[in-house]
Amino acid sequence: xxxxxxxxxxxxxxxQQGKYTPGEQLALEKEMCQQYGVSRxxxxxxxxxxxxxxxxxxxxxxxxxxxxxxxxDVKELSMANQFSGFAAxxxxxxxxxxxxxxxxxxxxxxxxxxxxxAVDDFVYDIIRVxxxxxxxxxxxxxxxxxxxxxxxxxxxxxxxIYSYIEExxxxxxxxxxxxxxxxxxxxxxxxxxxxxxxxPLLEVTQVAFLDDGRPFEYSIAxxxxxxxxxxxxxxx
Amino acid sequence: xxxxxxxxxxxxxxxQQGKYTPGEQLALEKEMCQQYGVSRxxxxxxxxxxxxxxxxxxxxxxxxxxxxxxxxDVKELSMANQFSGFAAxxxxxxxxxxxxxxxxxxxxxxxxxxxxxAVDDFVYDIIRVxxxxxxxxxxxxxxxxxxxxxxxxxxxxxxxIYSYIEExxxxxxxxxxxxxxxxxxxxxxxxxxxxxxxxPLLEVTQVAFLDDGRPFEYSIAxxxxxxxxxxxxxxx
DNA sequence: ATATAATAGATGTATATATGAGCAAGGAGG
DNA sequence: CCTCCTTGCTCATATATACATCTATTATAT
Numbered sequence: 087x088x089x090x091x092x093x094x095x096x097x098x099x100x101x102q103q104g105k106y107t108p109g110e111q112l113a114l115e116k117e118m119c120q121q122y123g124v125s126r127x128x129x130x131x132x133x134x135x136x137x138x139x140x141x142x143x144x145x146x147x148x149x150x151x152x153x154x155x156x157x158x159d160v161k162e163l164s165m166a167n168q169f170s171g172f173a174a175x176x177x178x179x180x181x182x183x184x185x186x187x188x189x190x191x192x193x194x195x196x197x198x199x200x201x202x203x204a205v206d207d208f209v210y211d212i213i214r215v216x217x218x219x220x221x222x223x224x225x226x227x228x229x230x231x232x233x234x235x236x237x238x239x240x241x242x243x244x245x246x247i248y249s250y251i252e253e254x255x256x257x258x259x260x261x262x263x264x265x266x267x268x269x270x271x272x273x274x275x276x277x278x279x280x281x282x283x284x285x286p287l288l289e290v291t292q293v294a295f296l297d298d299g300r301p302f303e304y305s306i307a308x309x310x311x312x313x314x315x316x317x318x319x320x321x322x
Numbered sequence: 323x324x325x326x327x328x329x330x331x332x333x334x335x336x337x338q339q340g341k342y343t344p345g346e347q348l349a350l351e352k353e354m355c356q357q358y359g360v361s362r363x364x365x366x367x368x369x370x371x372x373x374x375x376x377x378x379x380x381x382x383x384x385x386x387x388x389x390x391x392x393x394x395d396v397k398e399l400s401m402a403n404q405f406s407g408f409a410a411x412x413x414x415x416x417x418x419x420x421x422x423x424x425x426x427x428x429x430x431x432x433x434x435x436x437x438x439x440a441v442d443d444f445v446y447d448i449i450r451v452x453x454x455x456x457x458x459x460x461x462x463x464x465x466x467x468x469x470x471x472x473x474x475x476x477x478x479x480x481x482x483i484y485s486y487i488e489e490x491x492x493x494x495x496x497x498x499x500x501x502x503x504x505x506x507x508x509x510x511x512x513x514x515x516x517x518x519x520x521x522p523l524l525e526v527t528q529v530a531f532l533d534d535g536r537p538f539e540y541s542i543a544x545x546x547x548x549x550x551x552x553x554x555x556x557x558x
Numbered sequence: 559a560t561a562t563a564a565t566a567g568a569t570g571t572a573t574a575t576a577t578g579a580g581c582a583a584g585g586a587g588g
Numbered sequence: 589c590c591t592c593c594t595t596g597c598t599c600a601t602a603t604a605t606a607c608a609t610c611t612a613t614t615a616t617a618t
Contacts, residue, residue, distance in 0.1 A: 088601070108438055109535055114568070125603045130569080143496050143535040146569045147611030153535045154438035159499065169556030202344055202390035259558055260379055263395065266552045268504035268522040268545075286504040286522030299345055299379040299387045309504075316502045318554055320405030322495060324571070351599070361573045366599080382599045383581030 093122055093132035101141055101152055101160060108154035112142065115150075140319035169262050171248035172216050172224070180219050185243050186278070187213035190232060193304075197229055200293050201301045208232045214243060215278045222279050228305040235302060251302070260297040266290055266316065269308065279310050288315070329358055329368035337377055337388055344390035348378065351386075376555035405498050407484035408452050408460070416455050421479050422514070423449035426468060429540075433465055436529050437537050444468045450479060451514045458515045464541040471538060487538070496533040502526050502552065505544065515546055526552070 100106065113121065118129045133150055136142045141160060144150045173181050191211045198205045212228040228247070230238070235251060242250045251257050269289045271281055279287075287308040294303040336342065349357065354365045369386055372378045380386045409417050427447045434441045448464040464483070466474070471487060478486045487493050505525045507517055515523075523544040530539040 090601085116568080126569095127604090128602060131601090140497060140499055143531065143533055144569070145533060145611080146609070147567075149568065151535045153531060154537055156435050169558065261376060261555060261557045263376055264554050264556065266502055266524065266554075268524040270520055270522055284506055284520075286506055288502065288504040288524075295379065295389060297379055298381060299389045301390055318500050318502075319497060320500065321497045322405065326571085350597090352597095362599095363574090364572065367571095369599095380599065381581080382579065383597075385598065 089122075089124055090128050090131040090135065093118075093124070093129065094135040097132065097136055098139070098141060101136075106152040108152060110152050112150040112152065138319070138321070171246055172226070173246035174248065176218055182217040182220070183244050184215040184217065184222070184278075185212070185240065186215060186225075187211060188240055188243060193229060197304050200304050201229070201231055203231055210235065210238055212243060222310075224307050224309045225275050225278055226305055226307045228303060230303050234296075234300065257302070258297040259302075260295050260299075262292050262294040264290055264292045271308065275308055279308075281310070285310065285312065290316070325358075325360055326364050326367035326371065329354075329360070329365065330371040333368065333372055334375070334377060337372075342388040344388060346388050347384075348386040348388065374555070374557070407482055408462070409482035410484065412454055418453040418456070419480050420451040420453065420458070420514075421448070421476065422451060422461075423447060424476055424479060429465060433540050436540050437465070437467055439467055446471065446474055448479060458546075460543050460545045461511050461514055462541055462543045464539060466539050470532075470536065493538070494533040495538075496531050496535075498528050498530040500526055500528045507544065511544060515544075517546070521546065524552070 097112070106112070112118075112133070115126050115129045115133065118133075119126050122129065133142065133144065137144060140153065141155070142150050142152055189211045190208050192205055193201065193203055193207065193209045195205055197203075197209070198207065201209065203209070209229045209231050212226075212230075214226045214228070215222050216224045216226060230247075232238075235247075235255070237254075238247070238250070248259065252259060267289045269287050271279065271285070271287050275281070275287065287310065290307045290309065292303070292305050292307070293301050294305070295301050333348070342348070348354075348369070351362050351365045351369065354369075355362050358365065369378065369380065373380060376389065377391070378386050378388055425447045426444050428441055429437065429439055429443065429445045431441055433439075433445070434443065437445065439445070445465045445467050448462075448466075450462045450464070451458050452460045452462060466483075468474075471483075471491070473490075474483070474486070484495065488495060503525045504522050507515065507521070507523050511517070511523065523546065526543045526545065528539070528541050528543070529537050530541070531537050
């Protein structure tokens with residue numbers, strides 16, 4: 087474990103456990119150096135991590151101060167700017183998948199461009215309903231190049247494609263580019279998500295990349311608006 | 323302008339102008355040191371900025387590589403993880419506001435908690451329709467503590483509250499915590515946003531903070547789903 | 559008493575340097 | 589010819605140091 091990560095986690099846990107009142111000043115960077123036995127730059131990286139997570143603010147010339155947050159917010163914020171697949175996001179809870187489609191097709195021109203492919207290349211075309219504690223909460227439309235994500239089996243789709251990519255294929259997943267919109271469900275989605283009445287869906291369109299920069303996934307996820315939501319922290 | 327920012331911008335412009343083919347390797351950090359006449363740590367900060375913006379990936383032992391992106395994506399990505407008010411977001415275009423409500427009330431318990439107030443404190447209660455090029459695209463429900471954001475006038479609401487806070491009150495805005503959901507418009511919203519037929523809205527709930535850590539705004543924005551959308555880059 | 563100026567203290571930026579870890583190419587040995 | 593290992597290159601992490609910039613307090617002058 088990296089030093090600055092360990093210190094950031096320790097500080098975060100202190101804040102989560104309410105050891106600071108809202109607005110209270112943290113120890114000075116110089117003091118933390120002694121406290122943790124590391125250099126000031128390492129302390130700075132740790133505290134900057136907390137800023138990125140939205141827990142504290144730094145004021146040049148004054149010090150670092152805990153934001154005025156409700157307790158429940160603090161836990162969720164640490165996760166806000168990370169990203170992982172469905173299975174990892176709800177790790178520890180009962181997750182399952184219902185496969186509606188699993189074929190190999192040619193991509194459209196738009197998808198081919200996003201995945202850096204030619205239109206006569208092939209991609210997996212997957213539609214899955216993801217269930218959390220037996221409740222359907224999202225329909226995922228996924229396309230992946232067959233050259234890159236080789237040997238995908240129906241069995242893998244039941245669980246987690248991401249862990250297949252990382253553990254079996256040995257790739258590393260680096261990042262995802264997302265856009266979010268609001269849409270209405272199709273009749274099929276209404277049925278699969280067991281929607282009664284009028285309920286909109288949150289559409290998350292995502293292109294995901296390996297750590298060598300190659301895009302490996304184009305996916306559109308339609309979330310039940312009343313179940314899941316997305317959080318983020320933005321810094322000026 | 324900071325050195326690492328200037329270098330990051332220069333590199334970003336090179337990428338935007340297509341000086342690199344998708345997947346192409348950037349100059350080595352050591353080479354950039356000579357090229358720009360700065361230390362390696364400064365180069366590293368600049369390149370890390372591009373990683374955060376989603377334009378490149380770094381591979382230890384190999385170098386830095388340009389992601390495979392469509393041209394149009396590159397421009398928008400630089401902005402993705404920033405945040406600004408409505409007026410600043412659409413700077414250069416015609417923006418206007420229609421004020422539906424401007425009152426002073428007691429906050430609910432939930433809002434009071436988020437804004438670190440007591441329920442017998444007072445907050446501004448503002449409802450505005452924001453127009454872009456004369457088209458209504460979002461309804462904003464905003465609450466701000468009157469102790470903090472003092473002297474707010476109807477005239478200010480027509481323009482930009484954020485620039486009033488920064489320029490007139492002299493505060494600095496630091497960050498915002500957001501959650502995003504999908505919702506259906508109310509009959510009023512249907513009218514104000516000139517919605518015909520069935521169209522869902524993107525709901526962005528936001529708590530915004532000053533640079534001293536105090537929350538100064540609780541707002542809920544309902545965006546026409548077909549006009550605006552939100553982008554973000556997530557790193558593992 | 560008020561306004562201004564000096565000063566101490568805190569974080570920000572940048573450099574130089576050392577060590578660690580992952581990657582790829584090239585050489586030794588079978 | 590193929591495999592394994594060494595080696596050098598590249599980025600990652602961490603330290604020490606210097607100077608810049610901003611804040612808040614203290615001291616001084618009016």
